[in-house]
Amino acid sequence: MTVTLADVAARAQVSPATVSRVLNGNYPVAASTRERVLKAVDELDYVLNGPASALAAATSDLVGILVNDIADPFFGIMASAIQSEIGGPGGRAGGERLAVVCNTGGSPERELTYLTLLQRQRAAAVVLTGGAIEDASHVAAVSAKLRKLTDAGTRVVLCGRPPAPDTSAVALTFDNRGGGRQLTEHLIGLGHRRLGYIAGPEERTTTRHRLEGHRAALEAAGIQEDPRWTVHGRYDRRSGHEATLELLRRDPSLTAVVAANDSVALGACAALRESGLRIPEDVSVAGFDDLPFSIDAVPSLTTVRLPLAQAGRGPGGSPWGGRSRRPGDRDGAGELMVRGSSGVPRE
Amino acid sequence: MTVTLADVAARAQVSPATVSRVLNGNYPVAASTRERVLKAVDELDYVLNGPASALAAATSDLVGILVNDIADPFFGIMASAIQSEIGGPGGRAGGERLAVVCNTGGSPERELTYLTLLQRQRAAAVVLTGGAIEDASHVAAVSAKLRKLTDAGTRVVLCGRPPAPDTSAVALTFDNRGGGRQLTEHLIGLGHRRLGYIAGPEERTTTRHRLEGHRAALEAAGIQEDPRWTVHGRYDRRSGHEATLELLRRDPSLTAVVAANDSVALGACAALRESGLRIPEDVSVAGFDDLPFSIDAVPSLTTVRLPLAQAGRGPGGSPWGGRSRRPGDRDGAGELMVRGSSGVPRE
DNA sequence: CTGTTAGCGCTTTCAG
DNA sequence: CTGAAAGCGCTAACAG
Numbered sequence: 001m002t003v004t005l006a007d008v009a010a011r012a013q014v015s016p017a018t019v020s021r022v023l024n025g026n027y028p029v030a031a032s033t034r035e036r037v038l039k040a041v042d043e044l045d046y047v048l049n050g051p052a053s054a055l056a057a058a059t060s061d062l063v064g065i066l067v068n069d070i071a072d073p074f075f076g077i078m079a080s081a082i083q084s085e086i087g088g089p090g091g092r093a094g095g096e097r098l099a100v101v102c103n104t105g106g107s108p109e110r111e112l113t114y115l116t117l118l119q120r121q122r123a124a125a126v127v128l129t130g131g132a133i134e135d136a137s138h139v140a141a142v143s144a145k146l147r148k149l150t151d152a153g154t155r156v157v158l159c160g161r162p163p164a165p166d167t168s169a170v171a172l173t174f175d176n177r178g179g180g181r182q183l184t185e186h187l188i189g190l191g192h193r194r195l196g197y198i199a200g201p202e203e204r205t206t207t208r209h210r211l212e213g214h215r216a217a218l219e220a221a222g223i224q225e226d227p228r229w230t231v232h233g234r235y236d237r238r239s240g241h242e243a244t245l246e247l248l249r250r251d252p253s254l255t256a257v258v259a260a261n262d263s264v265a266l267g268a269c270a271a272l273r274e275s276g277l278r279i280p281e282d283v284s285v286a287g288f289d290d291l292p293f294s295i296d297a298v299p300s301l302t303t304v305r306l307p308l309a310q311a312g313r314g315p316g317g318s319p320w321g322g323r324s325r326r327p328g329d330r331d332g333a334g335e336l337m338v339r340g341s342s343g344v345p346r347e
Numbered sequence: 348m349t350v351t352l353a354d355v356a357a358r359a360q361v362s363p364a365t366v367s368r369v370l371n372g373n374y375p376v377a378a379s380t381r382e383r384v385l386k387a388v389d390e391l392d393y394v395l396n397g398p399a400s401a402l403a404a405a406t407s408d409l410v411g412i413l414v415n416d417i418a419d420p421f422f423g424i425m426a427s428a429i430q431s432e433i434g435g436p437g438g439r440a441g442g443e444r445l446a447v448v449c450n451t452g453g454s455p456e457r458e459l460t461y462l463t464l465l466q467r468q469r470a471a472a473v474v475l476t477g478g479a480i481e482d483a484s485h486v487a488a489v490s491a492k493l494r495k496l497t498d499a500g501t502r503v504v505l506c507g508r509p510p511a512p513d514t515s516a517v518a519l520t521f522d523n524r525g526g527g528r529q530l531t532e533h534l535i536g537l538g539h540r541r542l543g544y545i546a547g548p549e550e551r552t553t554t555r556h557r558l559e560g561h562r563a564a565l566e567a568a569g570i571q572e573d574p575r576w577t578v579h580g581r582y583d584r585r586s587g588h589e590a591t592l593e594l595l596r597r598d599p600s601l602t603a604v605v606a607a608n609d610s611v612a613l614g615a616c617a618a619l620r621e622s623g624l625r626i627p628e629d630v631s632v633a634g635f636d637d638l639p640f641s642i643d644a645v646p647s648l649t650t651v652r653l654p655l656a657q658a659g660r661g662p663g664g665s666p667w668g669g670r671s672r673r674p675g676d677r678d679g680a681g682e683l684m685v686r687g688s689s690g691v692p693r694e
Numbered sequence: 695c696t697g698t699t700a701g702c703g704c705t706t707t708c709a710g
Numbered sequence: 711c712t713g714a715a716a717g718c719g720c721t722a723a724c725a726g
Contacts, residue, residue: 298645
């Protein structure tokens with residue numbers, strides 16, 4: 001049947017404990033013994049039983065990464081960054097830690113379900129990425145779960161979402177508000193006074209922060225916002241397309257459209273073009289995130305670059321290094337990327 | 348300390364065995380008893396210990412999905428599709444199965460490492476997505492691993508890569524060869540006779556198949572291929588940019604560039620534009636995969652659409668349904684999407 | 695540095 | 711339909 005640690009021990013003529021020590025490399029073992037054990041492992045083609053060792057040690061090598069949409073490169077890039085950060089050696093069995101990417105699809109229930117599943121697996125850490133849902137009861141439920149997780153020894157990291165109060169979770173945030181503000185300031189500086197805004201789903205922190213930044217810029221410039229200028233949608237291209245058509249219907253005199261993210265902006269560009277409008281001559285467009293494809297849009301997209309690839313490497317050092325973030329550290333700042341899709345308004 | 352099944356049993360005044368049966372729902376239990384148990388679970392806020400149950404039952408709910416690059420939507424879309432396919436109820440503990448997305452980064456070693464990790468976790472299933480590496484020793488190593496996995500009861504599914512001989516792995520392939528051929532036939536039909544090809548990394552099945560399709564089309568049209576017309580690179584935008592410059596240097600008379608995938612094609616477009624060439628008037632460009640952003644390129648990309656979102660739903664029914672693929676079923680066919688980036692050659 | 699000895703928390707026959 | 715008991719395979723004190 002399946003080879004167990006005891007079989008290896010027998011073959012190497014040592015005790016099971018010794019084999020375990022060799023495999024985990026966390027305890028001194030004589031070189032000659034180690035070799036003998038390793039040889040036996042190899043000959044028997046032995047593979048450690050993960051559940052058994054997790055049970056005995058009361059921890060596992062799993063690290064859960066929750067994402068809202070795995071098909072969206074925004075999350076893919078973060079997940080990739082996080083994974084390579086934790087991937088290094090250091091896992092219990094001398095091997096790598098297993099990064100578990102879980103796709104919540106933006107659903108609160110699934111988020112909670114995955115958190116429970118991860119709790120059940122006694123995950124070593126869980127990382128929640130992207131904007132959080134702002135519904136009060138859900139926030140409470142998540143906080144409670146996170147508290148249980150940290151109590152059980154699971155490290156919790158929030159990446160791109162605000163800190164969870166009453167929780168020992170480390171938070172690495174992005175400055176969505178500041179980025180949104182910069183973007184709109186740039187457009188205003190160009191002379192725009194009538195700007196449409198395609199926001200993401202409501203009740204999402206990212207959505208709210210970006211929108212707040214936009215409004216702060218408007219206000220600072222003394223521009224009175226027209227309620228017709230804001231439309232909510234999803235974070236995808238299709239949504240950007242529809243929302244832009246809606247915006248145009250509501251107020252054809254808009255000279256700029258600011259989108260919740262780059263995908264939405266691409267959809268907006270398409271809608272504008274179909275409507276016979278030139279970018280940026282007739283309408284300027286701006287995105288957010290600076291995903292790789294944004295530079296290839298024509299004209300290339302003016303957007304805000306977020307340090308997505310630095311996710312998992314907090315300002316206070318890697319959250320995996322055991323050091324938690326020092327209060328006072330700044331958010332991951334956004335960098336305004338001015339490109340071809342924004343220009344001076346028509347007339 | 349942490350609540351165990353025994354605590355629940357005590358509170359519900361039943362034996363641990365009964366609690367287990369209620370939780371797993373795979374054994375008759377009196378309704379009144381069940382309720383009592385569920386109530387206790389709720390009151391105690393009990394969470395099943397995954398490792399312990401995996402150890403005792405010798406299986407787990409984990410499903411591993413191996414991807415070459417999680418930041419690439421090509422894989423993200425497939426992973427998402429697979430996850431939603433397996434996500435439904437049916438996991439051991441009545442809950443969802445935990446989909447584990449593992450990022451190999453295209454490295455053979457990491458692929459093997461993850462396979463071992465998954466084997467160690469006694470995964471319920473593993474899905475390998477995307478092109479396989481063709482190095483003989485690696486292929487042998489992977490096959491051996493897969494055989495061990497299936498022997499241990501893990502279901503193995505190959506998605507977008509050729510079947511593994513001597514393995515009971517289910518394979519769902521994409522018709523890369525046919526797609527490549529269609530694309531080039533389209534270009535030839537337009538009048539192109541001098542076509543550059545930016546291939547993916549060597550020793551990858553996807554790369555080889557797409558290239559073979561391209562060459563088959565060339566040959567069928569009686570076009571003698573010039574060795575200078577093919578360049579190998581990576582599956583990303585940057586690579587497409589560099590390769591295009593190289594292609595232009597080698598033979599400025601090229602009238603079309605066929606790229607390994609859409610990202611590469613975008614890079615190619617950028618390089619062409621920087622070189623003062625218009626698309627498609629001076630040079631036509633074609634991609635592969637039809638990722639969401641491709642339609643938003645300007646001009647929009649002529650490409651081949653692959654049924655990525657159907658990954659995990661094989662032609663013979665879902666591979667998760669227990670039914671394996673019937674021999675003779677056809678590959679996931681590619682659909683030629685003719686768009687603005689391809690046109691008749693100059694002159 | 696190595697062996698012995700208990701469990702970790704759950705599932706699963708086997709009885710009742 | 712329910713309980714008792716025997717592990718699943720490994721780790722972690724504790725001695726030597």
